[in-house]
Amino acid sequence: DGGITQSPKYLFRKEGQNVTLSCEQNLNHDAMYWYRQDPGQGLRLIYYSQIVNDFQKGDIAEGYSVSREKKESFPLTVTSAQKNPTAFYLCASSIIGFMNRGVNEQFFGPGTRLTVL
C-alpha cells in the first residue's frame, strides 16, 4: 500500500541534543512538508521541498534543518537551537503542478511526538 511512514512514533530528547525525525513516502510525490503542531493548535509549516536537493523555509524554520537526498525521504533534524521543541510533528507529501485535477491534496504520515526531558 502507498503511504507515508514516520519514525519513531515517540521520541525523547535531552536538552542540548540534536534529534532526527524520519519521513518516507512511496507515493511518488515530488513535494514533501514538515509541520509542527502544539496542543490544541493548528499546523505550522517548518520546511517544504519540491525536488531533490532543494527545500525552502516555512514559517517557523529556526532551530530545524532538513535534507532531501532522495525523492522518497525528507528527514527533519531538531537542533539544540530549537528552544521549545516539545510538540507533535507531521510529515506530508503531495503532487505539484496543476494538471492532475482531482488528486491534489496532501497525504499525511501518522506523526512523531517529541518530548524534551
Place this chain on the structure above:
Amino acid sequence: AQTVTQSQPEMSVQEAETVTLSCTYDTSESDYYLFWYKQPPSRQMILVIRQEAYKQQNATENRFSVNFQKAAKSFSLKISDSQLGDAAMYFCAYRSAYLGTYKYIFGTGTRLKVLA
C-alpha cells in the same frame, strides 16, 4: 498572501443531528483547491472532502458536504447524521492551482464534540 480563517474554535452537536463548520479564505487567485481535513484523537490527518474552485457544484462525500461560495470566499462543511466517530479537530485548507505553487494554507481548526 492567502489566508484561511476558521472562526469557531469549538462546536458541539447532538448525535444524529446536523452541524455546519465555517471557513473563509482570502485570495486574489481564481483557480485553487479547498479541503477539509479531520484529525481524530489518534492525530492522523484524514482528508474529508475536496473542492476545486473551477467547479460550481458543491462536493459531497456520504454524510459530508460543502457549501462553496466563491464570490463570498466561503467554504463551509456540513456533517449530517452526526456520529460519535465524527468527534475530532477539523481543519480547512487552501492550495493554489497554479503551476509551481504547492504550499497549503491551513486554518486554526474547529474542535467538534458529538454529544450522545
